[in-house]
Amino acid sequence: MKNRRKTPLEIEAIEPEMCSVDLRLEILTQVPFFADLSATDIEVVNRQFVEFGYSPGEMIYLAGDQAERLYVVAEGKIKLLRYTPAGQAVMLDVLTPGEFFGSLAALGENEYPDTAQALVSSCVLSIETGGFRKILQKHPSVAVKVVDIMAERLKAAHEMVQQLSASSAEQRIAHVLRKLAAKLGERKEVGLLIQLPLSRADLAEMAGTTTETASRMMSQFQKEGFIQTGRQWVAIRDLKALEDLVDIP
Amino acid sequence: MKNRRKTPLEIEAIEPEMCSVDLRLEILTQVPFFADLSATDIEVVNRQFVEFGYSPGEMIYLAGDQAERLYVVAEGKIKLLRYTPAGQAVMLDVLTPGEFFGSLAALGENEYPDTAQALVSSCVLSIETGGFRKILQKHPSVAVKVVDIMAERLKAAHEMVQQLSASSAEQRIAHVLRKLAAKLGERKEVGLLIQLPLSRADLAEMAGTTTETASRMMSQFQKEGFIQTGRQWVAIRDLKALEDLVDIP
DNA sequence: CGCTGCCTTGATCTTCTTCAAAACGTGTGG
DNA sequence: CCACACGTTTTGAAGAAGATCAAGGCAGCG
Numbered sequence: 069m070k071n072r073r074k075t076p077l078e079i080e081a082i083e084p085e086m087c088s089v090d091l092r093l094e095i096l097t098q099v100p101f102f103a104d105l106s107a108t109d110i111e112v113v114n115r116q117f118v119e120f121g122y123s124p125g126e127m128i129y130l131a132g133d134q135a136e137r138l139y140v141v142a143e144g145k146i147k148l149l150r151y152t153p154a155g156q157a158v159m160l161d162v163l164t165p166g167e168f169f170g171s172l173a174a175l176g177e178n179e180y181p182d183t184a185q186a187l188v189s190s191c192v193l194s195i196e197t198g199g200f201r202k203i204l205q206k207h208p209s210v211a212v213k214v215v216d217i218m219a220e221r222l223k224a225a226h227e228m229v230q231q232l233s234a235s236s237a238e239q240r241i242a243h244v245l246r247k248l249a250a251k252l253g254e255r256k257e258v259g260l261l262i263q264l265p266l267s268r269a270d271l272a273e274m275a276g277t278t279t280e281t282a283s284r285m286m287s288q289f290q291k292e293g294f295i296q297t298g299r300q301w302v303a304i305r306d307l308k309a310l311e312d313l314v315d316i317p
Numbered sequence: 318m319k320n321r322r323k324t325p326l327e328i329e330a331i332e333p334e335m336c337s338v339d340l341r342l343e344i345l346t347q348v349p350f351f352a353d354l355s356a357t358d359i360e361v362v363n364r365q366f367v368e369f370g371y372s373p374g375e376m377i378y379l380a381g382d383q384a385e386r387l388y389v390v391a392e393g394k395i396k397l398l399r400y401t402p403a404g405q406a407v408m409l410d411v412l413t414p415g416e417f418f419g420s421l422a423a424l425g426e427n428e429y430p431d432t433a434q435a436l437v438s439s440c441v442l443s444i445e446t447g448g449f450r451k452i453l454q455k456h457p458s459v460a461v462k463v464v465d466i467m468a469e470r471l472k473a474a475h476e477m478v479q480q481l482s483a484s485s486a487e488q489r490i491a492h493v494l495r496k497l498a499a500k501l502g503e504r505k506e507v508g509l510l511i512q513l514p515l516s517r518a519d520l521a522e523m524a525g526t527t528t529e530t531a532s533r534m535m536s537q538f539q540k541e542g543f544i545q546t547g548r549q550w551v552a553i554r555d556l557k558a559l560e561d562l563v564d565i566p
Numbered sequence: 567c568g569c570t571g572c573c574t575t576g577a578t579c580t581t582c583t584t585c586a587a588a589a590c591g592t593g594t595g596g
Numbered sequence: 597c598c599a600c601a602c603g604t605t606t607t608g609a610a611g612a613a614g615a616t617c618a619a620g621g622c623a624g625c626g
Contacts, residue, residue: 277583
C-alpha cells in the first residue's frame with residue numbers, strides 16, 4: 069500500500085481530543101507557572117479545572133463573549149485572532165501545550181477582545197477567572213511566573229507592531245516563518261517542518277497582507293531555495309537567509 | 318505684554334523635573350499597584366526607589382542596554398520606542414504618571430528591547446528588578462495588579478497589531494488621535510487638546526506611516542473640521558467623526 | 567529681521583491590493 | 597483504482613494607496 073499524499077505533515081485525529089484523567093494532573097504539573105507548586109497544591113488546583121475537547125476549526129470562544137474563564141492548552145494548537153469591523157481576520161498568536169489564553173482580568177471588563185479557535189484536534193483545561201485570581205493571591209510564585217509570561221508576550225506583540233509598521237510584505241512573511249519555525253518547527257528530511265496545516269490565507273492573516281501577496285512571496289522564497297512548500301505545509305531549508313531578509317536591509 | 322505664541326500647549330519647565338522628597342511617598346501611594354499596601358509597607362518600598370530627572374528629549378535607557386531596573390513615571394511623559402535595523406523609529410506607547418516601564422523579567426534575559434525617552438521635563442522613580450520581584454513575592458496583591466496592567470497593555474498592543482494589519486493610513490492616524498485624546502486630552506477652548514508637543518513625524522511613528530502622509534491626513538481632518546492643529550499641537554473637535562472613520566468602513 | 571526646523575504640497579514611482587482565471591492537490595464516490 | 601469535484605494555490609494585468617523626492621512656506625526664537 070503506497071501513500072499518495074504529498075504532505076509531510078502528521079495526520080491528526082478527527083475526534084476532539086480528550087486528555088485522560090490521569091494525564092490532566094501531569095499536564096498541570098508541567099505548565100510553566102504551576103511548576104513550583106507542591107503536589108498537594110497542584111491537586112487542589114486540579115480540581116478547579118474542567119476539560120474540553122475541540123475539533124479542528126472549532127471555536128473555543130468568540131470576540132464579544134462574556135469573558136469569565138481562563139484556558140490552558142493541554143494538547144493541540146489554538147489560534148488567537150481578531151476580526152476587523154469589515155470582517156478581515158488578523159491572527160495574533162498560535163498557542164501550544166502549556167500556554168494559557170482567555171480572561172485574566174477581574175470580572176467587570178468582561179468581554180473577550182479576540183476569538184480562540186482550535187487549529188487541530190485539541191484539548192484545553194479551563195478555570196473560572198475568579199478562581200485563578202485566588203490562586204495568584206495565594207501563591208505569589210505563580211503570580212510572578214504569570215507576570216513573566218505576560219512580559220514575554222507583550223514583547224512579542226511589540227515586535228509584531230514594529231514589523232507591521234516598518235517592513236515590506238516580503239520581510240513580514242519571512243518574519244512570520246521565522247517565528248513559526250522557532251515555535252512549531254520539527255527537523256525532518258524536507259527541512260524544519262512547521263507542524264501545522266498552514267494555508268496562504270493563514271500566512272496572510274499573520275503578516276498583515278493578502279493571500280495573493282503571501283503566495284507570491286512563498287513562490288519566490290521557494291525559487292530562492294529558502295523554503296520547501298506545498299498545499300497547507302511549509303518547511304524551512306535556510307533559516308539564516310530568512311533572518312537576514314528581516315534584519316539586514 | 319501680549320503673547321504672540323500660537324501654541325495652546327502649556328509651556329514646560331526647562332530644567333529636569335525633580336520630585337520633592339515628601340512628594341515621592343505620595344506618588345508611590347497613588348501608583349495603581351501599590352494602592353493596597355499599608356503605610357508602613359509603602360515606607361519600606363519607598364526606600365528601595367531612587368529618583369531621576371530628565372529634560373525633554375533625554376534618553377532614560379537605550380535598546381540593548383543592560384536591563385536591570387524598573388521605572389515608574391512620577392511626573393512628565395515618557396515615550397517607549399523601537400528602532401528598526403534601518404534606523405526607522407516606531408513608537409509603542411506614551412506613559413504618564415503612575416505607569417511603569419523598563420525591565421520586569423528576572424536577570425538573565427537582560428537587554429531592553431526598546432528605548433525610553435522623556436517627551437517633556439520628567440521625573441521617574443526607579444528600583445532594581447530583583448528588588449521589585451521580591452516585592453511581588455511578598456505582596457500578592459501587587460502581583461495581581463501588575464498582571465492586570467500587563468493584560469491591559471497586551472490588549473492595547475494587539476489592537477495596534479490589528480490596526481496596522483488591516484487599516485488604511487487615514488484610519489490609523491484617526492485611531493492614534495483617538496487613543497492620544499483618551500489618554501492625554503484636556504478640555505480647552507480649542508477642543509480636546511492633546512497635552513504633548515506632537516510633531517507630524519511623531520504621529521507617523523505611531524501610525525506606521527511617513528511624515529508626509531501624516532501631514533496630508535492631518536490637513537484633511539482639519540479641512541473636514543474634525544481637528545484643529547498647528548505646529549506641534551493637536552486638538553480634537555469631533556471625536557465621534559474620528560471614531561466612525563476607524564470603525565465603520 | 568533673518569535663521570532654523572517644522573509643515574505643506576505637488577509630481578513621480580514603487581509596492582501592494584484587487585479582480586480574474588487557470589492549474590493543481592486532496593479526498594470522495596463510483 | 598480511477599475520475600471527478602472542491603478548495604487551495606498560482607499567475608497575470610490593472611488599479612489604488614502610499615512612499616519617495618523635491619521645493620517652497622510658515623512659526624517660533626534669537
